[in-house]
Amino acid sequence: MGEKKIHEDQKYITGLLQNNSFVIQSIYDKYVPKVVNYIKQNSGSADEAQDIVQDVIITIYNQASQKNLQLTCPFDAYFFLLCKRKWLNYLKKNYNKEVTINESTVSISDNAQELAFATELFGEKQALFSEMFKQLGDACKDLLKATFKIKSMEEVAESLGVTYAYARKKKSLCIGKLTEMVRKSPKFNQLKL
Amino acid sequence: MKEENYIAFDNYLSQSLSQEDLFAFEEKLSTDEDFKEAFETYRELSGFLERSLDDGHASKEFETNLKSISQNYFEKEKKQTQPTKASRTFRISQLAIAASVAVFLGLFIFNTFSGPDYYDYSNHDAISLTVRGNTEDVVSKAQNAFNNRDFEAAENYFTQILKTNTENIEVKLYKAISQIEQDKFNEADAMLSEIASGQSAYKYEAVWYAALSKLKQNDDEACLLLLREISEDADTYKKAQKLINKLD
Numbered sequence: 001m002g003e004k005k006i007h008e009d010q011k012y013i014t015g016l017l018q019n020n021s022f023v024i025q026s027i028y029d030k031y032v033p034k035v036v037n038y039i040k041q042n043s044g045s046a047d048e049a050q051d052i053v054q055d056v057i058i059t060i061y062n063q064a065s066q067k068n069l070q071l072t073c074p075f076d077a078y079f080f081l082l083c084k085r086k087w088l089n090y091l092k093k094n095y096n097k098e099v100t101i102n103e104s105t106v107s108i109s110d111n112a113q114e115l116a117f118a119t120e121l122f123g124e125k126q127a128l129f130s131e132m133f134k135q136l137g138d139a140c141k142d143l144l145k146a147t148f149k150i151k152s153m154e155e156v157a158e159s160l161g162v163t164y165a166y167a168r169k170k171k172s173l174c175i176g177k178l179t180e181m182v183r184k185s186p187k188f189n190q191l192k193l
Numbered sequence: 194m195k196e197e198n199y200i201a202f203d204n205y206l207s208q209s210l211s212q213e214d215l216f217a218f219e220e221k222l223s224t225d226e227d228f229k230e231a232f233e234t235y236r237e238l239s240g241f242l243e244r245s246l247d248d249g250h251a252s253k254e255f256e257t258n259l260k261s262i263s264q265n266y267f268e269k270e271k272k273q274t275q276p277t278k279a280s281r282t283f284r285i286s287q288l289a290i291a292a293s294v295a296v297f298l299g300l301f302i303f304n305t306f307s308g309p310d311y312y313d314y315s316n317h318d319a320i321s322l323t324v325r326g327n328t329e330d331v332v333s334k335a336q337n338a339f340n341n342r343d344f345e346a347a348e349n350y351f352t353q354i355l356k357t358n359t360e361n362i363e364v365k366l367y368k369a370i371s372q373i374e375q376d377k378f379n380e381a382d383a384m385l386s387e388i389a390s391g392q393s394a395y396k397y398e399a400v401w402y403a404a405l406s407k408l409k410q411n412d413d414e415a416c417l418l419l420l421r422e423i424s425e426d427a428d429t430y431k432k433a434q435k436l437i438n439k440l441d
Binding site: 016019020021022024025028029032036046047049050053054057058061062065066125126129130133144145147148149151168169171172173175176178179180182183 | 203244262270394
């Protein structure tokens with residue numbers, strides 16, 4: 001990855017990270033119409049397109065803020081590919097439709113494929129994390145909620161009526177428990193590549 | 194994985210390992226595959242929890258902003274794709290277009306002979322605060338009042354919203370606009386300068402309205418100073434430049 005040149009469209013990623021409304025608006029103006037057309041032509045509605053686009057942008061934002069996403073292809077190709085695949089997965093899941101992906105009309109660079117794939121994996125991992133968190137025991141859930149909301153471990157300990165050392169230890173053990181649940185899930189092994 | 198490993202992960206991430214333990218930890222990371230995978234997962238989970246559980250996290254602000262832009266965009270998109278109605282209404286709308294063109298031409302000619310005025314700019318875009326399928330009372334009342342230009346009522350509703358949602362910058366901005374409309378300049382200017390000194394997405398929008406407030410107060414000097422603060426990559430940059438040219 002280190003050797004590939006970063007595309008000038010990296011500005012969109014930077015803009016998203018800065019929560020720059022102008023950049024977000026320009027993504028909608030320039031790149032979203034194509035996605036909406038595609039979804040409408042493939043049995044979808046404008047409402048569904050709205051949700052798909054929103055989810056994809058949030059995943060890109062999260063990946064960029066956590067993993068230093070570097071764009072090595074035009075934003076257009078990367079973004080369209082992500083939306084399209086998300087839409088096809090949605091169709092498969094909700095309508096049990098067998099979909100054939102016709103890639104021949106657009107040539108997609110390997111870079112875009114690779115990047116979109118990485119983002120997709122990231123998104124699926126986040127979904128898995130969220131599912132596993134729901135299954136975590138209540139005691140851990142409450143402690144983690146308090147920890148990440150209040151931030152100061154001293155205050156967390158006080159609010160839960162335990163010592164600081166105990167609260168800290170408990171926090172790492174709860175995330176540890178979650179780590180184990182995630183790693184044991186069959187889905188996690190599918191996502192490992 | 195042993196409990197002590199998770200405690201070590203936490204200490205490593207919060208940078209509270211001793212120098213000696215740090216070496217041992219990093220050594221283990223580079224040699225023990227299982228340890229490394231567990232650590233990576235632990236780290237990713239920590240990031241995930243931070244984002245999803247902390248309401249004040251930057252990602253929450255981002256999502257709110259994104260949703261409002263998305264909502265606006267798709268509302269327009271859906272309106273455009275609605276089929277055109279009977280031809281008679283079509284003719285009426287053509288007439289309306291012709292009439293408004295005439296009005297605009299008139300205004301244009303009028304404007305070129307007179308200085309710019311607050312009312313040239315006070316045609317605020319309709320705001321959209323409610324999320325689809327969610328019609329919280331005060332929020333939709335505020336939105337309707339604002340869009341119907343009943344600024345007194347709108348200001349009251351915005352104040353109510355801000356009581357429970359004290360950090361909602363978008364609502365603060367709309368409240369300030371409602372105050373400018375009612376000539377409550379002191380309150381509006383204070384609120385706008387608060388937003389302008391922050392780093393939110395509404396920063397330059399606030400500067401723009403602060404400038405309009407000065408324009409309405411006939412203080413062209415102060416208006417110009419504010420307009421020049423607007424950064425080149427801001428949404429409001431272009432109209433700010435135009436207004437600067439007219440005032441200068």
